[in-house]
Amino acid sequence: MLRIKNLNYHPTATAAPILWNISLELAPQQMGLVVGPSGSGKSTLLEILGGLSKPSRGELYWDNKAIPSDQLSRFSGLVFQFPERHFCGGTLLEELRFGHPELTSDQVSEALKEVGLGDLSLKTSPQSLSGGQQRRLALAVQLIRQPALLLMDEPTAGLDWSMRQQLTRLLAKIKQHWSLLVVSHDPVELLPIADRCWTLNHGQLHPVQPQDLMERHDALLANPSER
Numbered sequence: 001m002l003r004i005k006n007l008n009y010h011p012t013a014t015a016a017p018i019l020w021n022i023s024l025e026l027a028p029q030q031m032g033l034v035v036g037p038s039g040s041g042k043s044t045l046l047e048i049l050g051g052l053s054k055p056s057r058g059e060l061y062w063d064n065k066a067i068p069s070d071q072l073s074r075f076s077g078l079v080f081q082f083p084e085r086h087f088c089g090g091t092l093l094e095e096l097r098f099g100h101p102e103l104t105s106d107q108v109s110e111a112l113k114e115v116g117l118g119d120l121s122l123k124t125s126p127q128s129l130s131g132g133q134q135r136r137l138a139l140a141v142q143l144i145r146q147p148a149l150l151l152m153d154e155p156t157a158g159l160d161w162s163m164r165q166q167l168t169r170l171l172a173k174i175k176q177h178w179s180l181l182v183v184s185h186d187p188v189e190l191l192p193i194a195d196r197c198w199t200l201n202h203g204q205l206h207p208v209q210p211q212d213l214m215e216r217h218d219a220l221l222a223n224p225s226e227r
């Protein structure tokens with residue numbers, strides 16, 4: 001169980017905090033979905049949980065044990081928005097072993113199988129994959145490190161409809177084994193598989209029922225001028 005208590009982020013360069021007293025709980029094998037407009041603080045929240053930024057204040061617990069912020073990068077795996085832009089291996093094997101030369105080919109093959117890329121040769125270039133396959137690879141890169149918490153920033157951004165559906169099905173499968181926290185400004189495909197939902201506006205997090213967000217989305221589609 002992940003528990004975040006009163007997390008604040010207020011860099012010295014800004015007049016007001018970017019994140020205000022964020023508190024949430026997420027059980028194992030659940031997917032939490034944070035929905036908010038551009039600039040609301042979604043990526044900042046994930047960067048803190050991924051150990052890339054230090055919160056100004058607040059506590060994080062996993063199974064009631066406090067996790068110091070300098071240990072977060074080992075505890076959680078962060079899949080960035082447009083992760084394919086960060087690939088640096090010439091082959092799938094290199095990409096998955098990057099920073100972890102101890103991983104065996106069998107472990108790499110297993111990770112690829114878990115994300116539905118088990119049929120590909122380990123010599124395949126990541127750049128030659130389709131957009132949906134590249135997202136799967138980015139997921140495998142994190143899963144192979146066995147993080148307790150998987151963080152995903154706009155996982156379906158830039159994908160076509162069919163790839164968005166495929167990725168959503170994959171996330172539904174992945175959450176059977178992991179705790180998953182996803183942020184998105186356009187969550188329509190993700191809402192049906194979310195167990196917990198929150199809105200984030202100007203750095204303030206509020207719980208909301210996935211069904212309510214779905215209805216709001218339908219209303220916006222019907223009347224885009226309200227957006």
Ligand SMILES: Nc1ncnc2c1ncn2[C@@H]1O[C@H](COP(=O)(O)OP(=O)(O)OP(=O)(O)O)[C@@H](O)[C@H]1O
Pocket residue numbers: 011013014018036037038039040041042043044045185
């Ligand atoms: N270290 C920092 N110093 C100053 N401002 C920051 C810092 N980190 C984040 N911000 C600001 O905080 C706000 C929230 O940024 P963030 O990238 O988290 O939003 P977001 O919801 O992920 O937006 P998008 O969906 O467009 O990526 C932005 O206005 C950003 O410029």
